Amino acid sequence: MTINNSPTHIYLVDDDEEDYLIIKMMLAKIPDNPFILEWTADYKTAAESIEKNEYSLYLIDYRLGEHDGFELLKQAQPYQRAEPFIILTGAGDEKIEQRAMRLGAADYLVKGTFNSELLSRTLRYALQRKLLEEQRVSHLLEVSRAKDEFISLASHQLRTPATGVKQYVGMILEGFAGNVPAKQRAMLEKAYESNERQLHIVADLLRVAQVDAGKVVLRRAHADMAEIIYDLLRDQASVFKGRHQEIVFNKPKKPMWLNVDKYNMRMVLENLLDNASKYSPEGKTITVSISTSDSECVISVADQGVGIKSADRKKLFEKFTRIENPLSTLVGGTGLGLYWAKKIVDLHGGGIGVESKLNKGSVFSVRLPLKIDNV
Numbered sequence: 001m002t003i004n005n006s007p008t009h010i011y012l013v014d015d016d017e018e019d020y021l022i023i024k025m026m027l028a029k030i031p032d033n034p035f036i037l038e039w040t041a042d043y044k045t046a047a048e049s050i051e052k053n054e055y056s057l058y059l060i061d062y063r064l065g066e067h068d069g070f071e072l073l074k075q076a077q078p079y080q081r082a083e084p085f086i087i088l089t090g091a092g093d094e095k096i097e098q099r100a101m102r103l104g105a106a107d108y109l110v111k112g113t114f115n116s117e118l119l120s121r122t123l124r125y126a127l128q129r130k131l132l133e134e135q136r137v138s139h140l141l142e143v144s145r146a147k148d149e150f151i152s153l154a155s156h157q158l159r160t161p162a163t164g165v166k167q168y169v170g171m172i173l174e175g176f177a178g179n180v181p182a183k184q185r186a187m188l189e190k191a192y193e194s195n196e197r198q199l200h201i202v203a204d205l206l207r208v209a210q211v212d213a214g215k216v217v218l219r220r221a222h223a224d225m226a227e228i229i230y231d232l233l234r235d236q237a238s239v240f241k242g243r244h245q246e247i248v249f250n251k252p253k254k255p256m257w258l259n260v261d262k263y264n265m266r267m268v269l270e271n272l273l274d275n276a277s278k279y280s281p282e283g284k285t286i287t288v289s290i291s292t293s294d295s296e297c298v299i300s301v302a303d304q305g306v307g308i309k310s311a312d313r314k315k316l317f318e319k320f321t322r323i324e325n326p327l328s329t330l331v332g333g334t335g336l337g338l339y340w341a342k343k344i345v346d347l348h349g350g351g352i353g354v355e356s357k358l359n360k361g362s363v364f365s366v367r368l369p370l371k372i373d374n375v
Contacts, residue, residue: 011055012039013046029116043067062089078104084126148212159202204336211343218261225256244282250289268341272301272364280305302363308356317342
């Protein structure tokens with residue numbers, strides 16, 4: 001797409017040759033005409049040309065015999081393209097105009113109401129808006145990349161000294177520097193716990209920076225998901241016991257073999273279990289279940305916690321998002337866990353979702369394809 005001295009190639013999709021001739025004549029009247037017009041009356045040909053990105057701008061008639069211009073817009077998805085699409089119609093209709101805009105059209109022209117000057121201005125403005133939009137998106141992507149690089153670099157730099165602090169404080173608590181008085185021990189234990197939280201935050205930032213940069217490569221293997229969950233629950237048993245919570249695992253009678261990255265998928269499920277526990281009061285029950293359909297395995301983690309408002313559910317899997325609830329202040333966190341978990345599940349070709357009732361509890365479900373490839 002260009003708006004400089006290079007010619008702009010326009011593709012007119014219109015089943016009326018007379019309209020083509022009229023627009024061609026209008027373009028010819030434009031001083032130093034920078035436009036080259038090509039035309040087709042065939043819907044299929046138009047769809048193929050649009051798919052190949054052969055032109056800089058598209059003029060599409062609303063009426064195309066058995067088809068209409070909206071079908072082409074849906075197929076083209078203008079929001080995701082650099083070339084503007086302008087709808088032409090024989091009569092002014094506000095509903096048509098609104099629908100065209102919703103589908104991503106850059107503008108809307110009514111036949112018989114515009115001349116060469118208006119046509120030229122409409123074409124130039126559409127190209128200019130698209131160019132500015134491209135530049136804005138490019139700038140935002142560059143800012144996002146710079147931010148991710150900064151987070152990754154800063155996280156690496158933070159982790160090294162924080163790990164050193166953990167080691168030295170741990171050695172003092174173990175008595176390597178002599179006996180530690182009770183008052184000092186209490187303070188050192190608090191410092192150790194604070195340092196542990198800092199390391200968890202740094203680890204979250206690093207994981208998110210890696211997945212956003214596309215640096216996470218899944219190491220898939222033939223693994224029994226039921227066994228992964230069983231091992232995870234066994235390792236976390238003391239945490240749930242400390243919170244006086246009961247864990248129920250509806251373990252399937254047969255192994256549940258899937259092609260997954262065992263390490264990352266375990267961390268996804270650990271995140272869901274940790275959230276279920278943290279956002280449930282003491283004495284409640286958390287239930288983990290596995291079910292299958294013809295094409296997928298569904299792992300669900302159900303709690304009896306504070307629940308999530310319907311308006312907040314869409315934000316759950318966004319970066320740095322934390323939902324306000326009666327336990328959020330006590331729980332803390334970075335708002336990165338569910339974002340990262342969704343990214344990992346997406347990389348597996350699956351999906352993650354939630355159903356919830358306020359003050360009743362939530363059910364998080366991870367869906368993974370059953371088909372096993374490249375094992």
